Amino acid sequence: QKEVEQNSGPLSVPEGAIASLNCTYSDRGSQSFFWYRQYSGKSPELIMSIYSNGDKEDGRFTAQLNKASQYVSLLIRDSQPSDSATYLCAVGSARQLTFGSGTQLTVLP
Amino acid sequence: EAGVAQSPRYKIIEKRQSVAFWCNPISGHATLYWYQQILGQGPKLLIQFQNNGVVDDSQLPKDRFSAERLKGVDSTLKIQPAKLEDSAVYLCASSSGTPQQPQHFGDGTRLSIL
Numbered sequence: 001q002k003e004v005e006q007n008s009g010p011l012s013v014p015e016g017a018i019a020s021l022n023c024t025y026s027d028r029g030s031q032s033f034f035w036y037r038q039y040s041g042k043s044p045e046l047i048m049s050i051y052s053n054g055d056k057e058d059g060r061f062t063a064q065l066n067k068a069s070q071y072v073s074l075l076i077r078d079s080q081p082s083d084s085a086t087y088l089c090a091v092g093s094a095r096q097l098t099f100g101s102g103t104q105l106t107v108l109p
Numbered sequence: 110e111a112g113v114a115q116s117p118r119y120k121i122i123e124k125r126q127s128v129a130f131w132c133n134p135i136s137g138h139a140t141l142y143w144y145q146q147i148l149g150q151g152p153k154l155l156i157q158f159q160n161n162g163v164v165d166d167s168q169l170p171k172d173r174f175s176a177e178r179l180k181g182v183d184s185t186l187k188i189q190p191a192k193l194e195d196s197a198v199y200l201c202a203s204s205s206g207t208p209q210q211p212q213h214f215g216d217g218t219r220l221s222i223l
Binding site for chain 1: 149151164208209211212213216217
């Protein structure tokens with residue numbers, strides 16, 4: 001059974017701080033990694049994808065991947081109240097995309 | 110570019126009744142997915158289509174759930190008969206290729222079983 005584990009949360013950070021979200025996965029054959037943001041009552045929205053080891057930056061978001069440690073993270077710089085949502089880590093293999101259960105982030109004004 | 114379309118947005122039925130959900134993927138996307146998301150959990154794949162063929166339905170409860178994508182475009186997911194534990198959001202997603210390609214989700218159908 002392929003597993004994707006995330007910090008159970010909830011995670012609270014003050015406005016302007018860095019939010020750090022973590023994810024580990026069990027399938028060493030995984031080749032694609034995604035972070036989705038899901039607002040309450042809404043569907044998941046893709047915010048980052050990463051395929052190779054290292055960092056990938058997009059605006060205030062940085063995804064970090066370490067395949068040797070089977071670890072992927074998402075950093076949100078200068079966190080805003082509008083970033084308050086559940087963040088889902090998803091790990092893809094040739095056959096399937098597996099989601100973690102999500103980490104709920106609250107950014108306090 | 111139009112996104113993934115789903116209907117209905119909400120559905121309330123009694124247990125043992127049947128229900129159907131419809132999905133139209135992003136134009137040109139060959140791969141279509143149906144997920145079940147229970148409150149507080151991540152989406153769980155029910156079935157994956159590549160064009161009009163089933164790629165993976167290993168987690169689909171086939172005694173009550175069925176899905177089709179007859180012309181390789183839109184798709185229907187059916188539950189018959191519904192059980193209380195089927196209360197969830199049913200999400201449709203599409204991508205241009207394999208599960209390694211980004212998937213884009215529709216707004217989902219929130220199903221409540223009484």
